[in-house]
Amino acid sequence: GAGVSQSPSNKVTEKGKDVELRCDPISGHTALYWYRQSLGQGLEFLIYFQGNSAPDKSGLPSDRFSAERTGGSVSTLTIQRTQQEDSAVYLCASSLHGHTRGNQPQHFGDGTRLSIL
């Protein structure tokens, strides 16, 4: 596609349920990032993928959070046993190359707005 695509755009779920968020990066982009943005706040880095591997998972808040990327393309972020503090907008971004190949801009999707009741 032309841009980064995220689904669903909105997700409302009950506390304790698991959720899966999907990101489809720009075709050919090898690097993929997940961020979390709470209302009115900045971007909190979660995880970085280079191809299918995740050399930097340092931002994942707890072991309830996991992510994978398959085929060097689509990524899913899974939150298990959701808590109310998980409510936020989850943004995905992709760039042509990762950290080791210079400085490319990141292209963001529209995000998934997650609300935990």
Add this chain to the structure above:
Amino acid sequence: GQQVMQIPQYQHVQEGEDFTTYCNSSTTLSNIQWYKQRPGGHPVFLIQLVKSGEVKKQKRLTFQFGEAKKNSSLHITATQTTDVGTYFCAGRSIQGAQKLVFGQGTRLTINP
């Protein structure tokens, strides 16, 4: 670890006034990028600065990269209502293959 700080956190101006946001890094940067996020939208890349002391302009926006490559600024001349949004800087440390670290952003609101 590397930290990127932005000030001010919020700025409210009258339409037509100028606006500046400042970005400071705890480490020397290889480059700095600026993004704009409109209300309800996602961050959109504006520009990248790489050279020490570099100045780039985009219409009414002027971006500067400090001589020491540890700070940067974005200045908007004669703001318009379309400038409303949050402006983020993001820097990458020169130390190794480091990820881009985003500042907390400056939210600009404008009184028409």
